[in-house]
Amino acid sequence: MKTWFITGTSTGFGRLLTEKLLQRGDRVAATVRQPSALDALQAEYGDRLWVAVLDLTDTAAIRQVVDAAFADLGRIDVVVSNAAYGLFGAAEEVTDEQIRHQIDTNLIGSMQLIRAALPHLRAQGGGRLMQVSSAGGQTTYPNFSLYHATKWGIEGFVETVAKEVAPFNIEITIVEPGATPTGFGTGLVSAPAMPEYDQTPAGDVRRGLFNGDFPIPNDADKIAQAMLDSASQHPAPLRLALGPDTYADVRAALVARLAALDAQQDLALSVKADA
Incomplete structure (x- = not known):
């Protein structure tokens, strides 16, 4: 029996993980x-x-909650930072308050959860952290600039922390699900649309999303199970790309970025200081 700590368990992946773990006999905070x-x-x-x-x-x-969970339950084997939401709107459309809440929840909240867990994981001799990101942690889509800012940010944070805490037998995995029927779309917080963006990629995405035109190819139960299975892998995978859309979109983004970098090789080398 293992003990897990999971945020955002009312719905979505958090709820599925909680149900699966309890059904198999584990404990869940x-x-x-x-x-x-x-x-x-x-x-x-x-x-x-x-x-x-x-x-x-x-x-x-x-x-306070993380401290109380470790105090009450003793050893916690896996901490899953899952709670988050999406802010939908072009960068110019969203409000200052919406920006702050998106960053405070998805980025700073996730960072602080990990920071709160680390002393306990070190003290018990190790453990596993799992950060739920998305395909949007390495790719971008119009109208999701603030959501992407938090997911790209948390991926950079987690990848760095993984190097820092490896000597303490603490392993970290970034989970990148693609489009999945978890209620994410209905939970989006939207900004009022500006007419200036109607005939732009942002407007196209807005219409497509609200018309239900975008495919949702993934199985939420299978993704939750893949997350559970990954907790038993050693060494832990740094990233889990889950979904055909995640694989295709992330691969295309990485290939394009590598091509752009290679095209600038001469420029990059030209600014080297003279010996």
């Missing part, structure tokens, strides 16, 4: 925004489900 969200699971699984209310924009609360 689950955080939610609404205290009643896991009442049915609590009634079914009793003290194998530890529940706390947590808002990721509250750094002090993150530390």
Whole structure:
């Protein structure tokens, strides 16, 4: 039996992970925004489900909840930073308040969760961290600039932390799911559309999203299972690209970036200081 700590367990991947883990006999420390969200699971699984209310924009609360979970449950084997949401709108359309909330939740909240867990993982001699990102952690789509900013940012943070904590037997995996029917689209926070962007790629994406034109090719249950399976892999994979859309989009982005870099090789070498 392993013990897991998972944020954002009311719906989506967090809920699926929690259900799968409890069904197989593990313990879960689950955080939610609404205290009643896991009442049915609590009634079914009793003290194998530890529940706390947590808002990721509250750094002090993150530390208190993480400390309490380790104090109450002892060793926690896997910490999953999953809670997040998407802000939808062209960069010029979103408000200052929306920008701040997106960054505070997805980026700073995820960073602070990891920071809060690290002392406990070090003290117990190691463990696993799992950061849920998305294909949008390495690719970009119009109207998701702020969401991308948080996902690209957390991937850079996590990749660096993985190098820092490897000597403590702490391993980290970045999970990059593609489009999946988890309710992400219905949970998007949207900015008022500006008419200036109507006949632009941003306008095309807006219409496509609201008309349901974009394919959603992935199975949420299979992605959750792949995440669970990865926790037993040693060494831990740094990234899990999950979904044919993730594979295609991330590969295309990386190939294009490498081609652009290679095209600038002469320029890059030309600015070397003279010996």
